[in-house]
Amino acid sequence: MSARGKRRRAVSENTEIISLNKVCKAYSTGAPALKDVDLHINKGEFVFIVGDSGSGKSTLIKLLLRELTITSGSINVMGYDLARIKHRKIPKFRRNIGIVFQDFRLLKDRNVYENVAFAQRIIQKSNKEIKKNVPSILAIVGLAGKYKAKPKQLSGGEQQRVALARALVNKPTVLLADEPTGNLDPKNSWEIMKLLEQINENGTTVLVVTHNREIVNAMQKRVITLKKGVIVSDEEKGGYIDED
Amino acid sequence: MRINTFFYTLRQGFRNIFRNKWFTLASIATISACLFLFGLFYAVVSNFQHIVKNAEQGVSVTVFFQEGLEDSRIQEIGEMIARRTEVSNVHFVSAEEAWESFKADYLGEYADGFTENPLADSANYQIYLSDVSMQPALVTYLESIEGVRKVNRSEVTARTLTGVNALVAYVSVGIIAILLAVSIFLISNTVTIGISVRKEEINIMKYIGATDFFVRSPFVIEGMLIGLIGAAIPLGIIYLLYNIVMEYIVERFSALSHLLSFLTVEQIFNVLIPVSIGIGVGIGFFGSITTVRKHLRV
């Protein structure tokens, strides 16, 4: 809470959208992956989550998605109490969250258009809406010309743009990205980060887990650092904290 | 559900079928084999029962009267018999008719030597039963009627036919049950494999916020399609084979043609089509829904 208290907030955007209080997460084996995590994120923020391998970053993302449940504490995302949410309410909750992974996770047997349309079909949009929304989102990520390509005909950067388009097409309130540039070269990494920033500027709350020191240092966003499951720093316009 | 969601789900179901071709083929082949056996079985059993039924209708009980019994009493006895529920038909044969038919059957031209009816006391009722198993009870009843001299029956035939009917019923139920179990097992395996092949896709769907229903439906449709195709194939084959086989049997066993009265292919298919498709689709539905429930706890 102390780190949080020092932060200066944008006046118009201070509704809390993610709130964790004393969250612990222990897997059945090993030491707890997260310990006493207090985390508060406002609507419209852009947050980097950094830390060593095994520090609990992905675990945190999974908790926010309600893929995992917390062991103790309390977690609230967009007004949903994720410790108590009913199983059948989870789909509705997730429809407000976009998710991007390091390994893209596209459907290999479908082309770019279908991969993005897929997200809309799942939330049962009409064909008319799909035909309107998918091309416009593909234009935003710069893939309008490649809508017929299959994932394996695309570069890593292009595949991640497709994944990003898929995460965005349903107009999520929160975008979670777990090492979105982990498999990309510096140029593509920058382009993806710029896209994420642009998305954030349009009002989406963005959380990015990353190991990319240069980008974190250059972008001057809020940076939360995890170490062995504990938040060790939380800084507005922070930088990548070097260990040892 | 939105109409285009419905078509999307349907399309995914079809896709699944082609995506894991070999397992799908194996399931379809097994269901086809099962339903082919079932169809064959049904065709044989229902024809057999048809023949038995015809034979049963030929099994009669004959009632003779005491000498000199007056016609009015004979009439009365006839009415009493006709009132019995197990009796399907009572037919009076006068002494003259009995003699005429005996002459025609056995004597031919030699009959001219007889001047008097040697079967004067042979007027009788011929009784046909609707259910052969009721024969002993009927005979007991008939023997207790005053004025009845003798009751002829064909007890052996009646018993055999009743026994065969029951046996056929038990065996068919048993075999069909086994076939059903095998089919459900196979469909369930196919769907399990389909799910494991598509684990990643399912995961993505869940991340995006697909409902359980949306994730599960394509697999259930896949199962039902497998069942439907698995039912259609044997129906087609049986349809083509049926007439050929019947013609062959009739030709080969022409000597028995008065005994062998077969059902038409339409009569068989009136039952076989809905039942086969029902079983096929039912197995597909049941096999996939249980599997999907187990493996897709989203």
Ligand SMILES: Nc1ncnc2c1ncn2[C@@H]1O[C@H](COP(=O)(O)OP(=O)(O)OP(=O)(O)O)[C@@H](O)[C@H]1O
């Ligand atoms: N399914 C699991 N079962 C048991 N332990 C797990 C499981 N997933 C993660 N862990 C453990 O929890 C800790 C945190 O893992 P997590 O994946 O959150 O790390 P991370 O910060 O994302 O690391 P990386 O940067 O390598 O992705 C690690 O010690 C890891 O071994």
Ligand SMILES: [Mg+2]
């Ligand atoms: Mg990780």
